[in-house]
Amino acid sequence: MIQITNLYKTFNRGKANEVNAVNGVDLTIDSGEFVVIVGSNGSGKTTLLNLISGSLTPSSGTISIDDSDVTRLADYQRSKWIARVFQNPLSGTASELSILDNFRLAAIRTRAKGLNIGVTDTFKRDVKEKxxxxxxxxxxxxxxxxxxxxxxxxxxxxxxxxVIDECKILLLDEPTAALDPKSADIVIKIADKLTTEFKLTTILITHNLKDAYNYGTRLIQMGEGRIIKDIDTKQKKHLKQNDLFEWFG
Ligand SMILES: Nc1ncnc2c1ncn2[C@@H]1O[C@H](COP(=O)(O)OP(=O)(O)O)[C@@H](O)[C@H]1O
Ligand SMILES: [Mg+2]
Incomplete structure (x- = not known):
């Protein structure tokens, strides 16, 4: 469970260009929820994700994960809970290395030091299966x-x-923005599948209203650093695609 209380993030405080990027967010996300966040440019979506992941520290407010207060923890200290995928598909992997070696790197990155992760048959079989x-x-x-x-x-x-490690939370900031529509579709389906398969708590930021409509168990709209709509699973079932488009009209 992610619990966000009274969260604020101000950039350039006291200057002419001061901006309240996150401006009083209260949000509780249960384990296993797949939350989709939409909102116009500059509404604070990425900042909120950065605060959750620990790449930014809030101006005030608290964030806890599974009842541990992580507000002041650095991003690497939260990595046991959190996995993050960015827009650019090239930033996540090493081009020259094989698929298998990339998996090996990923495993080394997150496991305890000293643990020997050779490309054993077991490891290979495991990767193949996944x-x-x-x-x-x-x-x-x-x-x-x-x-x-x-x-x-x-x-x-x-x-x-x-998501192959023990992480529980998957943060996706427009993971399909740099992809052609067909690849984007496949990637979002996979995100959905992995969320179910690995029982993840997923937060997806997207500009694609169709994806926002079709995927996720909860839909949140941000505006000017605040949550301006929060639609749960039950309400989402009754939501029409047109309603969604109207919000942005
Ligand atoms: N590092 C930063 N320094 C100053 N202003 C920032 C910084 N990051 C974001 N902002 C500002 O905060 C607001 C919210 O940005 P952001 O969270 O990126 O919005 P979104 O992801 O919804 O487009 C914007 O006005 C943006 O210009
Ligand atoms: Mg953004």
């Missing part, structure tokens, strides 16, 4: 360099790599 979850036929190309894959395939693998 990659096959993507349904992209990549499980037979584990030796292929990442750079030879499409943006969509890379982003899908980045997503998968980010």
């Amino acid at each position: 990659v096959s979850l993507l349904g992209m036929n990549l499980e037979n190309k584990l030796e292929q360099p990442m750079g030879t894959l499409s943006g969509g395939q890379r982003q899908a693998l980045t997503l998968l790599m980010s």
